[in-house]
Amino acid sequence: MESVNVRLKDVRYMSDTKLTQKDVAAMLNVPASSIAEYEKEGYYVPSNILIKYCQTFNVSADYLLGLTNNLKQPNFEIHELGLSDAALDKLRNRKIYPELLSEIIEHEKFDEMMLDAAVYVDGFADESVQRYNALMQVGRAKLKHANLKSLDAKKDLLALDYVQMDQDYLFSGRMGEALKNILHDIKFHHKDDTSTSDYQNGESDFKNLLISTADDLEKNDNKLTLGQVVRTLFLKMLRIKNSDSNLDRVAKIGVNEDFDNLVNQSPIIEPDDRKRRRKK
Incomplete structure (x- = not known):
């Protein structure tokens, strides 16, 4: 659960134009230094200040x-x-992810996706699809009575197979593509959250890692042993400085070197709040 100090900072960032602490101080008629203190983790915020925030920014005290x-x-x-x-039971008992569901609903493409779903579920397109497929069946029947030894007739018959409409396939494709785009946007929006993985575009990252290691091999005239190559990759993956001393420490893991002490040097091993407001 986020602290009141974090929430006060969140409120300041939620406006269309990001407000400064000085802006908020003027709105609440308090010193700017007070706003800075209220946003510090663990700092006591008086109830009268919370009331001012509620009234000024139209947010609930909860x-x-x-x-x-x-x-x-x-x-x-x-x-x-x-x-x-x-x-309601699923939402109340968190049998699903209500926050994710909320973001899916809020997405600008959600309404269009639900219209597609309504058309499919309510069967609005069923009759049209059935009539269309019936016409294709008539055409197929006529061709079968024709000279099927003709290459053109075979081609026309195959063309009718291609244009036969599969309603389930059509709607699953539309719905799947729409949902994929919505989830992709949500995933990108949360890429800096503490609860999401730091591993972005892993395939490209690993490819670049291999290229970088290959460059190191070339600089050393391919004199590195297989063990040295593996240790170099290990340091690069953890973004630890590729120095002789660190390579030696990797080689001694389990003997004289503690694995945790070495890994804790990595900049990707940070506290849970490592990405909070990285862009802000």
Whole structure:
């Protein structure tokens, strides 16, 4: 759960134009130095200041206190959502990922995807598809009575097979592509989160790693042993300096060198908050 200090900083960044601490101080009529203190982890924030934040930024106190991820307090009945008891049970008991579901729903392409789903489920296109396929069947029947030894007739018959419409295949393709694009955008949006993997574009990263190691081999006139190549790759993967002393430490892992002490040098081994607001 995020602290109130983190939430206050979040509120400042949520505006269309990122507000500075000085901007917020002017809005709340408090010194800018106070805003800086309120945003420090563990610093006490008076209740009257929380009230000012709620009133100024139109956010709920529960959000600022980290009790909910919803900015505003819902002012409607649950039944108005149109969800069944089973669906609400899944959301309430976190049998699914409600945060991910929320982001999927919020995506600009979600409405279009749901329209496709409604057309398929409600069967709006069934009759048209069936009529189309019936016409293709008539054409196929006529060709079968023709001279099938003719190459053109065989080609025309094969063409009718190609244009036969498979409704399930058509809609699964449209829905699959739409959902893939939505999830891709969400994945990119969260690439700097602490809860997501740091491993981005792994294939390219590993390819570059091999190229870099090959360059090292060339510089050493291919005099490196297989063990030295493996140790060099190990250091490069962890982004630890490729020095003679570190190569020697890798060689001594399990004997004189503790694995954890060496790995902890890596810049990719950081605290859980390693990526918080990296771009901010």
